[in-house]
Amino acid sequence: MAPDESTDVLTDFQRWFFTMSRLKSFNWAFVEKQLQSSKSSEFISEILKQTCLHPLCRAVPPSFRYRKSFLSELIRLQEAAGCDPLDELYDALAEVVGAAEGSECYKTYFLPCGGAISLLEKVALISGGTTGLVTWEAGLFLAEWALDHREFFTDRTVLELGSGVGLTGVAVCRSCSPKKFVFSDCHPAVLQALRDNVRLNGLGEGASPATSVRELDWTTATGEELREIGADVVIAADVVYDPAVMRGLVKLLRVVLTGSAPRPDVLLCCAVRNPQTYDGLRRQLESCGIKPEVLDGAVSRVFPYDRTANMELIRLTAADELQPSDATETI
Numbered sequence: 591m592a593p594d595e596s597t598d599v600l601t602d603f604q605r606w607f608f609t610m611s612r613l614k615s616f617n618w619a620f621v622e623k624q625l626q627s628s629k630s631s632e633f634i635s636e637i638l639k640q641t642c643l644h645p646l647c648r649a650v651p652p653s654f655r656y657r658k659s660f661l662s663e664l665i666r667l668q669e670a671a672g673c674d675p676l677d678e679l680y681d682a683l684a685e686v687v688g689a690a691e692g693s694e695c696y697k698t699y700f701l702p703c704g705g706a707i708s709l710l711e712k713v714a715l716i717s718g719g720t721t722g723l724v725t726w727e728a729g730l731f732l733a734e735w736a737l738d739h740r741e742f743f744t745d746r747t748v749l750e751l752g753s754g755v756g757l758t759g760v761a762v763c764r765s766c767s768p769k770k771f772v773f774s775d776c777h778p779a780v781l782q783a784l785r786d787n788v789r790l791n792g793l794g795e796g797a798s799p800a801t802s803v804r805e806l807d808w809t810t811a812t813g814e815e816l817r818e819i820g821a822d823v824v825i826a827a828d829v830v831y832d833p834a835v836m837r838g839l840v841k842l843l844r845v846v847l848t849g850s851a852p853r854p855d856v857l858l859c860c861a862v863r864n865p866q867t868y869d870g871l872r873r874q875l876e877s878c879g880i881k882p883e884v885l886d887g888a889v890s891r892v893f894p895y896d897r898t899a900n901m902e903l904i905r906l907t908a909a910d911e912l913q914p915s916d917a918t919e920t921i
């Protein structure tokens with residue numbers, strides 16, 4: 591095997607492990623071949639250094655259950671290849687076997703500029719009645735778009751709607767040099783997780799760029815609140831999944847787009863799970879004078895995630911004749 595190939599595989603193992611990607615995403619076939627050809631557990635030792643024995647795994651560990659499944663797979667491959675048992679592999683397993691599984695885990699997303707974003711997330715996709723306590727694919731896709739279009743955010747005030755646990759916003763803050771970044775959400779548990787994650791990633795009071803975490807509910811936010819934020823750019827990822835809240839979102843977007851001049855750039859990143867819901871959004875936007883334009887979806891693949899979902903990134907602009915409205919008005 592070419593040495594650089596094994597380096598790439600080790601790097602991928604690290605990226606997938608720390609984002610708790612599905613085990614079937616890993617290149618187990620490569621590991622199997624390495625073990626068979628060398629009849630030594632050395633490659634497993636290298637994998638452990640990049641994953642369970644990496645200092646990040648002490649500081650911001652993936653869940654116990656995940657680590658247990660990962661280590662069990664390594665043990666299975668090692669035994670199948672007839673390699674000598676590796677003490678550190680069994681020691682690592684002993685640490686997680688029988689540990690009480692919590693409802694939270696850390697996920698760590700490596701950045702191309704170096705460093706990583708670590709977030710405390712829930713294990714379950716929906717908990718406490720909200721979808722906001724995990725990172726969604728659209729948030730990762732929007733972060734990747736931002737990394738490809740840094741200048742779009744540089745020296746600008748950015749407002750993010752429905753930030754969730756904060757992946758997109760932290761990626762923009764760490765890589766795109768915005769003047770100021772305002773994270774927002776409406777759910778109390780999400781806001782608390784967001785504040786903790788912003789701090790965990792070295793952002794917050796006294797840090798650069800200036801950041802804040804605000805409670806901002808699309809259904810009740812006012813034009814005055816938005817003017818006070820003074821965003822040059824407004825972004826949101828995976829906020830179009832519930833027809834019940836869409837009306838409030840569209841109403842808010844209209845206020846954003848007709849507020850103070852110059853009008854901000856507005857980007858929505860949508861995972862199109864249900865085409866009817868998505869078409870409903872487009873119809874509602876168009877019926878109140880907002881034009882959605884689909885941006886080129888190609889992005890550099892930075893984060894490991896399931897790319898089977900149809901992702902649309904849309905830029906919203908208001909018709910010139912659209913009159914200013916305040917969120918308290920009815921559309």
Ligand SMILES: C[S@@+](CC[C@H](N)C(=O)[O-])C[C@H]1O[C@@H](n2cnc3c(N)ncnc32)[C@H](O)[C@@H]1O
Nearest residue numbers: 721722725726729752753754776807808827828
């Ligand atoms: C599917 S999550 C997406 C989170 C994050 N943007 C991501 O892509 O990982 C949707 C987010 O929208 C927030 N949300 C839902 N309704 C809202 C409302 N009326 N006002 C503000 N935020 C809302 C939720 O609390 C949640 O954090």
